[in-house]
Amino acid sequence: xxxxxxxxxxxxxxxxxxxxxxxxxxxxxxxxxxxxxxxxxxxxxxxxxxxxxxxxxxxxxxxxxxxxxxxxxxxxxxxxxxxxxxxxxxxxxxxxxxxxxxxxxxxxxxxxxxxxxxxxxxxxxxxxxxxxxxxxxxxxxxxxxxxxxxxxxxxxxxxxxxxxxxxxxxxxxxxxxxxxxxxxxxxxxxxxxxxxxx
Amino acid sequence: xxxxxxxxxxxxxxxxxxxxxxxxxxxxxxxxxxxxxxxxxxxxxxxxxxxxxxxxxxxxxxxxxxxxxxxxxxxxxxxxxxxxxxxxxxxxxxxxxxxxxxxxxxxxxxxxxxxxxxxxxxxxxxxxxxxxxxxxxxxxxxxxxxxxxxxxxxxxxxxxxxxxxxxxxxxxxxxxxxxxxxxxxxxxxxxxxxxxxxxxxxxxxxxxxxxxxxxxxxxxxxxxxxxxxxxxxxxxxxxxxxxxxxxxxxxxxxxxxxxxxxxxxxxxxxxxxxxxxxxxxxxxxxxxxxxxxxxxxxxxxxxxxxxxxxxxxxxxxxxxxxxxxxxxxxxxxxxxxxxxxxxxxxxxxxxxxxxxxxxxxxxxxxxxxxxxxxxxxxxxxxxxxxxxxxxxxxxxxxxxxxxxxxxxxxxxxxxxxxxxxxxxxxxxx
Numbered sequence: 001x002x003x004x005x006x007x008x009x010x011x012x013x014x015x016x017x018x019x020x021x022x023x024x025x026x027x028x029x030x031x032x033x034x035x036x037x038x039x040x041x042x043x044x045x046x047x048x049x050x051x052x053x054x055x056x057x058x059x060x061x062x063x064x065x066x067x068x069x070x071x072x073x074x075x076x077x078x079x080x081x082x083x084x085x086x087x088x089x090x091x092x093x094x095x096x097x098x099x100x101x102x103x104x105x106x107x108x109x110x111x112x113x114x115x116x117x118x119x120x121x122x123x124x125x126x127x128x129x130x131x132x133x134x135x136x137x138x139x140x141x142x143x144x145x146x147x148x149x150x151x152x153x154x155x156x157x158x159x160x161x162x163x164x165x166x167x168x169x170x171x172x173x174x175x176x177x178x179x180x181x182x183x184x185x186x187x188x189x190x191x192x193x194x195x196x197x198x
Numbered sequence: 199x200x201x202x203x204x205x206x207x208x209x210x211x212x213x214x215x216x217x218x219x220x221x222x223x224x225x226x227x228x229x230x231x232x233x234x235x236x237x238x239x240x241x242x243x244x245x246x247x248x249x250x251x252x253x254x255x256x257x258x259x260x261x262x263x264x265x266x267x268x269x270x271x272x273x274x275x276x277x278x279x280x281x282x283x284x285x286x287x288x289x290x291x292x293x294x295x296x297x298x299x300x301x302x303x304x305x306x307x308x309x310x311x312x313x314x315x316x317x318x319x320x321x322x323x324x325x326x327x328x329x330x331x332x333x334x335x336x337x338x339x340x341x342x343x344x345x346x347x348x349x350x351x352x353x354x355x356x357x358x359x360x361x362x363x364x365x366x367x368x369x370x371x372x373x374x375x376x377x378x379x380x381x382x383x384x385x386x387x388x389x390x391x392x393x394x395x396x397x398x399x400x401x402x403x404x405x406x407x408x409x410x411x412x413x414x415x416x417x418x419x420x421x422x423x424x425x426x427x428x429x430x431x432x433x434x435x436x437x438x439x440x441x442x443x444x445x446x447x448x449x450x451x452x453x454x455x456x457x458x459x460x461x462x463x464x465x466x467x468x469x470x471x472x473x474x475x476x477x478x479x480x481x482x483x484x485x486x487x488x489x490x491x492x493x494x495x496x497x498x499x500x501x502x503x504x505x506x507x508x509x510x511x512x513x514x515x516x517x518x519x520x521x522x523x524x525x526x527x528x529x530x531x532x533x534x535x536x537x538x539x540x541x542x543x544x545x546x547x548x549x550x551x552x553x554x555x556x557x558x559x560x561x562x563x564x565x566x567x568x569x570x571x572x573x574x575x576x577x578x579x580x581x582x583x584x585x586x587x588x589x590x591x592x593x594x595x596x597x598x599x600x601x602x603x604x605x606x607x608x609x610x611x612x613x614x615x616x617x618x619x620x621x622x623x624x625x626x627x
Contacts, residue, residue, distance in 0.1 A: 016468065023467025026258050027449075033442035037435050051438075055250035058258060062249065065475035068468070074476045075216045080528045080573050082214035090214075097215045104222035104483075111242030141249065177214050 001165070004158050008071075008174060011151055015068040018147070022061030029054035049130045056137035063144025066105075067151040075101075077177040091171040095159045098175060102152040109145040116142045200499055203228070207537065217533045221483035225490045232494040244489065245482050252438055253365065254481070256355050258474040259441030260307035263426075263448050265466035267305065268315055270452035272418050276301060277319045279412035285402040289387035291323050292337040296387070299341030300380045305422040305444065306345050307352035309568055313342020313576045317583040330397035331588070333390060336569075336596025339580040340383055340603075343565035348376035349427050350444075353535060353561055355437060356481060360488060360536070361543050363553045365437045366430050370621040371554050375562065375607065378617065382603040390599060418451050431625070477532065484536035497544050504545050511549035512612070518542060519563065519608055526567025530575060534567060535560065558618040559611050566604045569597040 029050070036050040069075055077097065082090055118124070119134040126132045155175060162170040203224065210220035229238045248254075267273070277298045284293040298316045306312050317338045324334050346353040349369035358365040391398035426444040429435040435443060452458040491497055504514060525534055539560065546556050568576040571594040581593045611617060 019471040020464055020467050023262070023463075023471050026255075026262065026470070027445065027463075027467075029255070030259060030262070030442040030445040033439050034446045037429070037439045037443060041434050051252045054255050054438075054442075055252050058255045059246070059249035061258070061471065062474055062478045065471035066479060069472050069475035069479075072472055074472045075218065075479060076476055076530055076533055077214045077216050078211050078529060078533065078573070079214055081212045093214050096213065097219065100210070100223055101216050101219035104219050104226065107226060107238070108222070108241055108245060111239065112245065113242075115242040115246055137250070138246065141246065 001161070001167075004161060007154060008158060011067065011154060012071045015064075015071055015147075015151070018064040018144070019068045022057075022064050025057045025061055026054075029057050048128070052126065052128055052130055052132065056132070056140070060137060060140035060144055063141050064147060066144065066148040070148070070151055070155065073174075073176065073178050079177045082177055087168050087172060090176060091159070091163055091168045094171055094175040094177075095156065095163060098152060098156045098159060102149070102156055105145070105149050105152055109142070109149050112138075112142050112145050200496060200503070203496065211529075211533070211537075216479075217530075217537075218479040218483040221480065221487045221537065225483070225487045228490050228494060233490075237490055237493055241486060244486060248482055248485055249478075251359070253355065253359055253436075254478070256350075256365075256438040256441045257352055257477060258470055259438065259445050260350055260352055260355075261311075261473050262466060262470040263441060263444045264306045264308055264311040264315075265469045266445065266448040266452050267302075267422075268311065269462050269466060270448065270455050270457050272451060272455065273298075273302060273315045274319045275412075275415040276419050277316065279415040281402060282404050282409045282412050285404065287384065287388055288398050289333075289391035290329070290399050290402055291320065291327065292329065292334055292387045292391075293384055295320050295334070295337045296341040296344075296380055296383045299338075299344050300348060300376070301416070301419050301423075303344040303346075303348040303376070305350070305419055305426060307350045307355070307441075309343045309345035309565070309576055310579055312345035313339055313579045314583065316341065317580050321583050321585065327399035327402070329399035330394070330596075332592045332596035333387070333397055333599070334596065335580050335584070335593045336598070336600055337383065337387060338583075339569045339574075339576040339593055339597045340600030341380075342576045342579065343568045343604075344376055344380060347372050347379065347558070347561050347565060349373065350437070350441065351561070352477075353532070353564060354557060356477075356532070356535065357539065357557045357560065359481075360485060360539055361553055361557070363557055364626070367554050367622040367626055368557045369427065369430065369437070370625060371558050371618040372561065373621060374617050375558055375611065378610065379562070379565075379603070379607050382606060383600055386599045386603050422447055422451070480533060480536055484540065488540035491540060497541065500541060501545055501548055505548070511551065514545070514549055515551070515612065518546070522560070522563040523566060523570070523605075526563060527570045528573050529567065530573060531564045531567045535564060552615065552619060554622055555611070555615050555618045559608065562604055562607050562611065566601055566608075570601060 032050045033054055036047055039045045039047060082093060116135060116138045119138055124134040126134060159171050159175050207220060207224055210223065211217060226238050229235055277294060280297045281291060281294040284297045285291050287293045295316060299312050302312050302316055320338060324331050349372050351372060354368040354372060355365055357363065358368050422444060425447045426440045429440045429443055430437060547553060568574055571577060577593045577597060581590050
C-alpha cells in the first residue's frame with residue numbers, strides 16, 4: 001500500500017512539472033502572438049506562423065495536463081446523485097468511472113499513435129510557409145496522451161486495491177468526485193496571494 | 199434509437215462517470231452499432247485536428263488572463279471604486295457587487311472566476327454594514343454569471359466553435375443583454391430593499407471628491423477591456439490574438455502592482471492548465487459525438503420528430519427554455535452546453551431562429567443554471583468564500599430574485615430579438 005501512495009505522489013510531481021512547462025509554453029505563445037499582431041498593425045510586417053505554433057503548443061500542453069487534472073480530481077463529474085449515495089457505493093462508481101475513462105482514452109491514444117506513425121512514414125509536413133514536419137508536434141501530443149493513459153491505469157489499480165482492502169477512505173481521497181467545498185478551495189486557491197497583494 | 203441514446207447518456211452521466219468518458223463511450227458504441235466502427239478509426243486524426251485548432255487557443259489564454267488578474271490585486275481597488283459610485287442606491291454595496299462583476303466580466307471569460315474574485319473582496323462587508331446575508335450572497339452569485347454573457351466569454355467561444363457561428367458577432371451580441379441584465383439585477387435589489395428596509399444595511403458615506411479620487415482605480419480593468427474587446431472590433435485581432443494581448447497586458451499590470459513572481463506564475467499555470475484540461479477533454483469528446491450523431495442521422499431523426507409535433511417555432515423555443523431551466527438545476531453548465539447544443543442547434547436553426555441570437559439565449563439559460571440548486575457552480579463558489587460558514591440554503595434563496603430577473607431577460611430576448619442582434623447587424627451585416 002505504501003508503494004502505491006508513493007507512486008501516486010511521484011506521478012503528481014511529474015504531472016505538475018509538465019503543467020509548469022505547458023503553461024510556460026502558452027505564455028511564450030501569448031508574447032509571440034502579441035508581437036505578431038503589433039508588427040502587423042504598426043509596421044505592416046506579417047510574420048506568419050505564430051498561429052500554427054501556438055496551436056501545436058496548445059495541443060501538447062493540454063494533453064500533458066490531463067493527468068494533473070485527474071490527480072487533482074478536476075475532471076467534471078455530475079454529482080447530483082453521487083453526492084447522496086453511501087461511501088461504498090460512491091467508491092464503486094469511482095472505479096467504474098476510471099475504468100470507462102481509461103477505455104476511452106486508451107482507444108483514442110491507440111489511434112493517435114497511428115496518426116504519429118503515419119506522419120513519420122510519409123514525412124508529412126504542414127501545408128503552410130513553416131512546413132513543420134508533423135511528427136514533431138504529434139510526438140509531444142501523443143506523449144501527453146500516453147502519460148494520461150499510464151496515470152489512469154495506475155489510478156484504477158490503486159482504487160481497486162484499496163476497494164479490495166475495504167479502504168474506502170483512500171478511494172474517496174484519491175478518486176472521489178470533488179465535493180462542493182473542495183471545489184472552492186481549488187477555485188479560490190489564488191485568493192491568499194491576492195489578499196496579500198491587494 | 200433516439201430514446202436509447204438519451205437513456206444511456208443520462209445513465210452514465212448521473213452515475214458520475216466523467217462527462218468526457220460518458221460522451222466518448224457513447225460515440226464509440228453508437229459507431230459500433232450503426233456503422234460497424236468505421237468512423238471511430240478516424241478518431242485520432244479527428245482529435246489531432248481539433249486539438250490544435252487556433253480559435254480554441256483563446257480558451258487557455260482567457261483562463262490565464264483571469265488567473266493573473268486574480269493575483270494582481272486589481273479587483274480589490276476596483277471594487278472600492280465602484281462602491282463610491284453605486285452604493286447610494288437602496289441596497290448599498292450590493293449594487294457595487296453587480297457593478298464590479300459587470301466590469302470584471304468585461305475582461306474575464308468565466309463566471310466562476312468573476313464570482314470568486316468579487317465575492318472574496320466583497321464578503322467581509324456583510325457584517326460591517328449588516329446586510330441581509332442571503333440577498334448579499336445571492337447578488338454575488340448572480341453578478342458573477344455575467345462573466346459568460348459580457349464579452350469576452352469562454353462559453354461563447356465554445357458555442358461558436360460547435361455551431362460554426364462567428365465569435366466576434368456573438369461577443370457583440372452579448373453586450374446589450376449583459377448591460378440590461380445588470381440593470382435588472384440592480385432593479386431587483388432596489389425593489390427588495392425598498393420593501394424590506396432592514397435588508398439594505400447601513401449606508402456608505404461618500405462625497406464627490408472621494409468619487410473623483412478613486413476613478414484611477416477603474417482604469418486598469420477598463421484598459422484591459424479596451425485591449426481585449428477593443429482590438430477585436432477595431433479589426434486588429436482575432437479572439438485568440440486579443441486574448442494573447444490581454445495576457446501580456448495583465449502580466450504588465452501584475453508587474454506594475456509588484457505581485458509578479460515565479461511562484462505566482464507557477465500557481466497561475468497550475469490553475470490555467472487544470473481548467474483547460476478539464477474543458478478540453480469534454481470539448482474533444484463532444485465534438486466527436488457531434489460528428490457521429492450527424493453521420494448516423496440522429497440529428498435528422500430528431501428534426502423530423504420535432505417538426506412532426508406540429509409546434510410553432512415559439513412553442514418549440516418555450517419548450518426548450520423549460521427543458522434548459524430544469525436540466526440546469528442538475529447539470530454543470532459546460533457539460534450541459536456541450537451535450538445538448540449539437541442536438542438542439544439544428545432544430546433551432548430549422549425553425550428560423552438566428553444562430554447568434556440563440557447563442558445569447560442559451561448563455562442566459564446557462565447563467566440561470568449556474569445559480570439554481572442543487573447543482574449551481576456559482577452558488578458553491580460564493581458559499582465557499584464565506585469565512586464564517588452557514589447553511590448552503592442562504593445562497594440558494596438569496597439567488598432566487600436574480601433567477602426571476604434572468605427569466606425576465608429570456609422573455610425580453612424572445613419578444614425583442616433585436617436586443618441581441620442590433621449590434622452584430624449594425625457592424626457586420
